[in-house]
Amino acid sequence: MRQANLFGKIQDFINKKTVNNTDTKDLFRRAQIAPIGQIQMRGAITANGYAGTAVNRPEGQQRAANLIEQLGVKYIEGLTANFSYPRFDGNTSEWVGETESGNVSSTTVEGVKLTPRRLLSYVEYSNEVVLNPNTDVAGAIEDDLIASIWEKVQDTMFNDIYTAQGATTIANYNNIVAFELAASQKKINNGVYLVSPIAASKLKKMMNGNTPVMNNGMINGYKVVETPSLDGEKVIFGDFSKLLLGQFGGYDVTCDNVTMQHVATIKLIINSWWDWGKIDPNAFAFATTATTNN
Numbered sequence: 001m002r003q004a005n006l007f008g009k010i011q012d013f014i015n016k017k018t019v020n021n022t023d024t025k026d027l028f029r030r031a032q033i034a035p036i037g038q039i040q041m042r043g044a045i046t047a048n049g050y051a052g053t054a055v056n057r058p059e060g061q062q063r064a065a066n067l068i069e070q071l072g073v074k075y076i077e078g079l080t081a082n083f084s085y086p087r088f089d090g091n092t093s094e095w096v097g098e099t100e101s102g103n104v105s106s107t108t109v110e111g112v113k114l115t116p117r118r119l120l121s122y123v124e125y126s127n128e129v130v131l132n133p134n135t136d137v138a139g140a141i142e143d144d145l146i147a148s149i150w151e152k153v154q155d156t157m158f159n160d161i162y163t164a165q166g167a168t169t170i171a172n173y174n175n176i177v178a179f180e181l182a183a184s185q186k187k188i189n190n191g192v193y194l195v196s197p198i199a200a201s202k203l204k205k206m207m208n209g210n211t212p213v214m215n216n217g218m219i220n221g222y223k224v225v226e227t228p229s230l231d232g233e234k235v236i237f238g239d240f241s242k243l244l245l246g247q248f249g250g251y252d253v254t255c256d257n258v259t260m261q262h263v264a265t266i267k268l269i270i271n272s273w274w275d276w277g278k279i280d281p282n283a284f285a286f287a288t289t290a291t292t293n294n
Helices: 006-018 022-030 042-047 135-161 173-185 197-205
Strands: 074-079 083-089 108-114 117-126 192-195 222-226 234-238 243-256 265-278 284-288
Touching: 006 135, 006 243, 006 265, 074 083, 108 243, 108 265, 117 135, 135 234, 135 243, 135 265, 173 234, 173 284, 192 197, 197 222
Parallel strands: 074 243, 192 222
Antiparallel strands: 083 108, 117 265, 192 234, 234 284, 243 265
């Protein structure tokens, strides 16, 4: 789920764009001068705490855990145009007497349609960071950059599929039983609770007699996944294998190593295209822990 060696490709691009002669580039490297001409100030880099041979791999920013694989969301990459994922609906069977003809079922092929939405990621890095030969540094920055894209996709997707209209209000254990009954009647298989942090805090304090409703990451035998990717007091119960995420193409990276060289900065503009949708809307049920008394 990530673009491999992004910074390596950017370094190659800059090297090839600015210096084409191999002997000249080797001379620059021996003189500790970068291919674009600036002197590599190793002391200054180390002072920033993210480079040098003695520095460990930097830690990335705190982000919501990527739940795409964990929840079993169907992920399709490399899409090139509007895409439709088909689903059959209407096949039925019934018991009939020997002389009865039965009812004719009307079967349709429907599905979720994906249309690319553009996600823009614009970042600026110093020359020292992008051209640094320390692969741990480059790899860590790249990982965090790609993670930021996936975090934004996940945050938007989970909140987008949530349907507030008709959502069950959960204020006590009886509400949970009614909510799970409704989900069962929709024939949801492999159900998992996805809850926001605020909803999780209320569920942890909610009691069924002397037992907390949410205990050790479970509610009534169902797994609960708490995530800041879901906002407010939202609760989704569903089979997330019926959720489809599509990525159109890969990552379109534009590297600008010219316009901000007066401040020794390289700009990266990353465009990526995504869309998502519920393959089967009946695979999900929605609730909230918010009440009118809050």
